[in-house]
Amino acid sequence: MGNPGVKTDxxxxxxxxxxxxxxxxxxxxxxxxxxxxxxxxxxxxxxxYLLMCPVCQGQTVAESNSELATQMRTIVRKxxxxxxxxxxxxxxxxxxxxxxxxxxxxxxGANWLLWALPALALxxxxxGVALFLRKSKSEKSKEENRKISxxxxxxxxxxxxxxxxxxxxxxxx
Amino acid sequence: MKIISVLTKLSILVALLLLLGLLGYxxxxxxVFIKSSPVVxxxxxxxxxxxxxxxxxxxxxxxxxxxxxxxxxxWCIPCRDEAPVLESSWRxxxxxxxxxxxxxxxxxxxxxxxYLGQFGGGYxxxxxxxxxxxxEYGVGGVPETFFIDQYGKIVDKYTGPLTEEIIEYFLGKALxxxxxxxxxxx
Numbered sequence: 001m002g003n004p005g006v007k008t009d010x011x012x013x014x015x016x017x018x019x020x021x022x023x024x025x026x027x028x029x030x031x032x033x034x035x036x037x038x039x040x041x042x043x044x045x046x047x048x049y050l051l052m053c054p055v056c057q058g059q060t061v062a063e064s065n066s067e068l069a070t071q072m073r074t075i076v077r078k079x080x081x082x083x084x085x086x087x088x089x090x091x092x093x094x095x096x097x098x099x100x101x102x103x104x105x106x107x108x109g110a111n112w113l114l115w116a117l118p119a120l121a122l123x124x125x126x127x128g129v130a131l132f133l134r135k136s137k138s139e140k141s142k143e144e145n146r147k148i149s150x151x152x153x154x155x156x157x158x159x160x161x162x163x164x165x166x167x168x169x170x171x172x173x
Numbered sequence: 174m175k176i177i178s179v180l181t182k183l184s185i186l187v188a189l190l191l192l193l194g195l196l197g198y199x200x201x202x203x204x205v206f207i208k209s210s211p212v213v214x215x216x217x218x219x220x221x222x223x224x225x226x227x228x229x230x231x232x233x234x235x236x237x238x239x240x241x242x243x244x245x246x247x248w249c250i251p252c253r254d255e256a257p258v259l260e261s262s263w264r265x266x267x268x269x270x271x272x273x274x275x276x277x278x279x280x281x282x283x284x285x286x287x288y289l290g291q292f293g294g295g296y297x298x299x300x301x302x303x304x305x306x307x308x309e310y311g312v313g314g315v316p317e318t319f320f321i322d323q324y325g326k327i328v329d330k331y332t333g334p335l336t337e338e339i340i341e342y343f344l345g346k347a348l349x350x351x352x353x354x355x356x357x358x359x
Contacts, residue, residue, distance in 0.1 A: 054313030054314070055313060055314055067279045067304065068279065068304060068307075068308075068313070071303060071304035071305075071307075071308060072304075072308060074303065075305070075308055094211070095211055095212075096210075096211060096212060096308065096309065096310065096311030097210075097211070097311045097313060098210070098211045098311075117191070120187075120188075120191065124184045124187070124188060127180065127184060128181065128184065131180060131181065
């Protein structure tokens with residue numbers, strides 16, 4: 001014969017363990033599901049920002065509210081849910097709309113110039129500005145040198161004028 | 174002083190050469206850029222279209238026929254311009270191994286039905302509510318028309334309103350396609 005009080009306690013403890021386990025599983029499930037949902041949304045947004053809307057002017061698929069852009073976002077989501085990678089989804093759209101669908105042109109062929117030209121412009125522009133500044137600085141210093149070399153002459157001239165004035169005053173008196 | 178001017182001249186020369194190179198590549202370079210659509214020359218993706226009369230057609234069931242696949246919308250003015258031309262051309266080719274299919278996109282069903290009542294619609298017309306067929310074919314506006322040969326290959330794509338001459342030219346081209354396979358007459 002066992003103690004009925006201990007049995008009841010054990011039963012209650014078991015119940016509590018089951019409840020706690022169920023609650024913990026639920027919380028864990030919610031916590032793990034939420035980031036997954038977020039990550040698909042983020043991926044849809046990320047890919048949609050890389051694609052230009054074919055019927056809009058200068059808007060990406062992510063930014064446009066056109067029906068085509070909305071349908072394209074749905075296809076992006078569907079493909080992500082099917083387990084397709086970002087590269088595969090982008091390749092799918094490029095295979096149908098061409099490279100003009102891409103927000104940024106791939107750096108190959110003539111396109112590399114589009115990537116290289118800003119850097120080249122920066123280098124050459126920077127060099128040009130540096131040369132201009134160097135040139136103007138050297139001209140300024142030359143000007144200053146010229147001014148300094150003129151000063152004794154000006155002093156001499158003022159002394160001469162002073163003497164001339166004195167002579168004229170003498171002559172008048 | 175002399176070094177400065179030489180460097181300036183050199184940078185201008187390099188910039189000019191780069192621009193000339195870019196221009197040359199654009200003019201004489203990769204001719205792939207002038208291709209109308211990347212889907213041209215590929216096998217046409219199969220699809221099932223729900224017609225306005227409730228029936229369904231499958232593109233692959235039309236193998237052996239040249240298919241004129243036209244994407245349209247009731248609000249599209251150039252589509253209205255080409256609609257009578259499409260109808261008359263369909264009548265002209267209906268006894269030949271040619272099928273005309275109209276796909277209504279980015280539209281509402283009622284307006285599309287009014288449009289069809291107004292402009293004919295003797296050939297099969299259906300709706301692509303999710304735009305899946307349109308996106309599969311890389312459609313970026315309406316009207317756009319694809320010409321598919323009897324072997325299921327996309328021969329051409331035409332963007333803009335069709336004329337009888339344009340239809341004749343592209344259908345003639347699609348009909349003359351030979352893949353070394355016997356042409357089946359349906």
